[in-house]
Every structure is written in C-alpha cells, then in structure tokens.
Amino acid sequence: MTVSRVVSGDGYVSEETREKVLKAVKELNYRRNGLARSLKRQFTETVGLVLGDISNPYSTELARAVRETLLEQGFNLFICISESGAKEDVIAFESLANHSVDGIIVATRSNEAGDRYLSDLVDTNVPVVAIGRDLTHKNIDFVSPDNLKGGFDATQHLIDLGHKRIAFIGANLRSGSNLKRLQGYIDALEQHDIPVDERLITGRSEGIADEVGYSTEEIGFEGMKRLLSLPDPPTAVFARNDFTAIGAMRAISEAGLKIPNDIAIVGFDDIPLAARMSPSLTTVRQPMRAEGQIAAEMLLERITGKANISRRERILDCELIVRESSGHRRQ
C-alpha cells in the first residue's frame, strides 16, 4: 500500500520511506501493472479510434484532431485499423473493449455485424461516437460533414458552368455518406429540371474488390471508362471522393481527352493531392479537423458525463473549392 502511495504520488508518505521505496523500485525494476490498476479503478483514461482507410489523408487528419483534443484532457488514444468490412470492424471493437477503453470513436463504414456489436457495447455502457457512419442508436452520437449539401453544391457548380450531362462516379448504395452525396447530386439536377439519367450514375464495377475502402481510385478509373464508352458521354463528372476523381482523371487523359475542356470534374474531400493535380482538382472540402475535434469532445462528455445523454447529431458545413478541373463557363 505504501508503495502504491509512492508510485501514484498521493496520500501521506514520509520523505524517508518514499526514498526507500523509489530505491527499491529502481533496483527491482518494478513497474506498476496497469491492468490490475485499471481493473480495480474501473477506467483506463484511454479512448479507441477505429479507422477504415488509414492511407487516406482524411482519416489521418481526423486522427490527429481527435488525439489533440483527447490529450488536452489527459486521455490516450489507441488507433485500430479496420480495412475491409464487418469482420475486421468486430475484431477492432472487440480488442478495444477487451482493453476496457473508456470510449470508442468509429469512423468506418456501416455494416450489419459491426453495428450490432457496437450496439451491444453501448448497452454495456461503453460510450460511442460515430463519424460519418450511418448508425442510428439512441446513445450513439453522430458527427458528419453535410454530404447532402456538399453533393448539391458540387453539382450546382457544374450546372452553373453550363453542363447538362453530368455523371456521378462511385455510387455505392451501402455507404450512407455516399448515398447522401448522390442524393445531393440528384436534388441539384432536379432543381434545374435536368433529367436524371441512370446510365450516368456508375457504381462499383463487378470486378473490383467490394469491401476494400482504399481502392477507390480504381473505381474512378473503371467508372470513367464506362462513361466514356457511352454513345452520349457526359461533359462533366462529380466523383464521390478525390481518389475516385483522380482515377477518373487518369481515364480521361488516357482516352486523349482534356480536362476541363472536354470533361469537367469535381471531387470530394480536398485531400492535399487535390491541389497538386494537374489540372488542380475542384472539390468539396470536408472539415476533417472539426469533425475529429467535435467527436472527441462529445465522447469526453459522455465519459466524464453526468447521466445518460441521448443521441446528438452534428452535421458540419463543407466548402466548395473551385480549381482548374471544373473549368470556365460553357456556351
């Protein structure tokens, strides 16, 4: 007990004893066992963050913002990667739960088994906040960019530039955020009385791995090739995210066409690469840092929290960043 008092530095210990203990600690190479400590104390001051595609700058910015916010409050962050769907989601949640983290922030895409496991966790009083994950539960907070408005703005921008045949690349009915971007695209078209042409909305092509998040560039490439083979190809493209847009740009170049003269293109996210592309990519900027910070704050409120807070939602504004790839107004 006296050792405990010395090591944790509170309670009464005489200077003399403290020194003896510290000496013994050094000699015996003693380290306090964190498991036993946490077991007794019932908290770990640690939070878990589950990320999908860690190669995406979107994820890493998010992680940095989350971490900074937690660190201010003395909480540590463990990041788990879940690259390919439900099974890995569950593994990640499970391992975080096994280490008794005080709360979890999830930023992977929704899937049935993962959602079920999360619900169970929440039911055993583990605080959870979801970022962009389409998961409705009465005790899970939700932070997301305004994908609907973002999709709308991107499309509106292309319409304003005089385009009528505007394609959407990378539709994925299972992904909630993506669905919203697609919905924004459709809303914008309808508002301007432009008919929605199903053939201009490309989804995943069958040959490409389904669950893997990071190969979206390939999806863009394949999708664009398909669009270019249409009898009446689009003059503009809105891609679900920047990687998809970049893949589409490659397909356009390889077809010998010019961006933005032949085809204008808009992406989503504003990853650092977007500004450096040639031509630079017009895109919708997500407030990644804000998302991370708000999610962390919400989680901390739940952890240190007074009673059960019920579900809160925060939808954050996105900003259209106009660059070269969308070009100038057409006649």
Add this chain to the structure above:
Amino acid sequence: MTVSRVVSGDGYVSEETREKVLKAVKELNYRRNGLARSLKRQFTETVGLVLGDISNPYSTELARAVRETLLEQGFNLFICISESGAKEDVIAFESLANHSVDGIIVATRSNEAGDRYLSDLVDTNVPVVAIGRDLTHKNIDFVSPDNLKGGFDATQHLIDLGHKRIAFIGANLRSGSNLKRLQGYIDALEQHDIPVDERLITGRSEGIADEVGYSTEEIGFEGMKRLLSLPDPPTAVFARNDFTAIGAMRAISEAGLKIPNDIAIVGFDDIPLAARMSPSLTTVRQPMRAEGQIAAEMLLERITGKANISRRERILDCELIVRESSGHRRQ
C-alpha cells in the same frame, strides 16, 4: 468457472448447461472483462506501434504491413501517435505498457528520454523492435532501409548526369537515418573527387518548429530559398525525403526556374505523390511494406519466443526510381 468455460469455449461443458449460460449471458448483457482475463493470463495478444508522422504515407504503409502480419498470427494492433518528440514518445510507450501489450514496434525518431524509457521497458521483458530508430540496445531488434546506400545512389545519379554543384536539403544532425543519407551523399561526392561545400548542405532553418516531423515540406522550401540566394547556386539537389523535395520544387518554381533544366532534384521515400508531381519526382524508394512485415515478424518471434534472442539488424535495399525531375545528362 463454468461460465468461463462456456465463454472461452474450452473444457467440458454439457450442451444443456452451455445453453443456459449463453441465455444468461444474453439476458444480463454480460461481457467478459478483458483486463481481469489478461491480468490472470499474463498476455494480451496485442502489439503496439508508435508512429511519428501519421500523415506520411510512409508511416501508413508501414502500419498496414505490420498489421497484416500480426493479424495472421491472431494478434491485434494498437497504433499510438507521437508527433513531437520525447514527451509524446514517453506518453505513448507508457500507455502501451500500461495496457500490457505483448510487444512494441517503434518508428519514431530517437530521443533521449524516449530511448531511456524503452530501455527500461525492455529490461522488464517487454519485446521491442525499432524501425529506422537509431537505438542500440542488446535486446532491441532493428529494421531500417539502407539510407547510406540510398543517399549514395541518389547523389551518384546526379553526378552521372553531369552535375558538380549538388546540394543536400534537410540535414538534421539528430536524426540517425537522415545522417546516413547525408553520409551517402558525402561519400558519393568524395568518390568522384567533388569537393564537399558546406554551404550546399542546409539544415533546419531556425524559424521552423524543431520537433515536428511533418512540416518537412516547409524545411525544403526554406532550404531551397537559401540555396538559391547563394552567389553560386547548385545545379542539382538531393532532398532528405519527398516532402522536403516537394517544398524545394515549390521554391524553385516560385523563383521562376525550371526543373530539371535549371535545377535537377531527387527525393527519398517514393510516396504516392512523387509520381504525380509535375515534373514527376526522381526518388529513392523505401521498401515500406517489407520493413513493416519484417519488424512484425521479429517482434512475434520475440513474443512467442524461446529464450532471449539477442539484437538482430536488418538493413533493406532501396531502389532509385528515375523520373523527370532529375532530367537528362548535361554537357
């Protein structure tokens, strides 16, 4: 005890009892407490990875390789970020140690307090493997790209193209891997009887934050500006890494000079962005995946290991990727 047997799924339990237990588990929302379990069992099947700059694709590729290798053996991975030096290193190591991970892979730059803490951990039998971290300890394995040869090859390439005034950007005497790259640069010059000009070796400029790993682009930008202001500026530049090279390229462009005609440039790492730059960046490719995989394998051997293995070192070959930014041979 019977519950334990049911939940962990080994030992004799009758079908009838098992079902009763599972029913109760569901009803009571029971979850096995991982802390208590690990406390008793003395292992967690979890490994910690400490990364510096998580925004750098180098780190994320590493993390993915590490994770894949661990997952095959049923180990989980927790990633900790340590962005700015010793204090955060120690926090990361400490929080991993507190959660009793079975081993730690460190990929941050060396610093005194961090190294000391790591040594202490190793002395309490926590297996540790260092990636690119200049840390010599009899029980810490070491994996690294061949920075010396990489630096040599990059410089040799510029010499072969006919350059005599070749600068080095981003010298940082504290970083071991960087030092090796610089040494390779010096070796190459000396081997070709080109005098080493101190003014052509730029270090960190004083105004820039010291410890932060990810602002190397700024270092490249500032360093290049300084080089351009010399009475006799270089005709070629070798940058410590691709971000630094990209910063230098920006400075060159802003000065109205052309790459590679006025100044040739070579980077290090081969991040995805390198190939997409305009002009595309000649660089030295690091075998990031191999580094991660080998480090994970070494760690697993230590964890599941028979007796004390003593320090092993693996230096991996790099590959010069010639692109546009180094240009053609000069007269």
Add this chain to the structure above:
DNA sequence: TTACGATAAGTTATCGTTAACATACTCTCC
C-alpha cells in the same frame, strides 16, 4: 489536560478472471 487534526503506515476486501486441483458421475473393457 484533553481533544482534534494532520501525518504515517498497515490491514482487509475487492476488481473479474482462470490455472490447477478436487470431486463426482458415466461408460467401456478386460
């Protein structure tokens, strides 16, 4: 003098598991 608070250290029970051992029953085979 008494009493009370501050200081210092020890005792006990507990956090939630599981390894190891103990007990009991059933079956099979010689």
Add this chain to the structure above:
DNA sequence: GGAGAGTATGTTAACGATAACTTATCGTAA
C-alpha cells in the same frame, strides 16, 4: 466388478493493484 478414461462441474488461490478503513504518533489549540 474394478480399473481407467472421458465427461461435467465445483473450489481455491492467485494475477497486482487500490479504496476504505484502522491504528498510531505527533503537534497544537482550547
């Protein structure tokens, strides 16, 4: 019918810390 193996469950004692309580000493204010 008894030995031995296989099945099913229960008991005990850790794992290593700490919260809460107890005991003891000392100084000092009433």
